[in-house]
Amino acid sequence: MPIYEYHCNDCGKDFERLVLGPSGQDEVLCPSCRKTDVVKKFSVFAAATGSSRESAGPPPGGCGVCDVSCPNRR
DSSP: OOEEEEEETTTOOEEEEEOOSGGGGSOOOOTTTOOSOEEEOOOOOOOOOSSOGGGGOSOTTOOSSSOTTOTTOO
């Protein structure tokens, strides 16, 4: 079930909405002013990986993309 981000053109507020199915996008109301003049914002998604590798820095031996002169290469 995706969460979409919207911007209200009437009051200028940004908000999110959980969409439960394909018909959930028919009419989106701004929770602040209750108007329907809203636009879906372009946003990226986040995924939980279950590891803390992102905060630990590059993997041992470098990232696998860098060449020999890369400062992150170990």
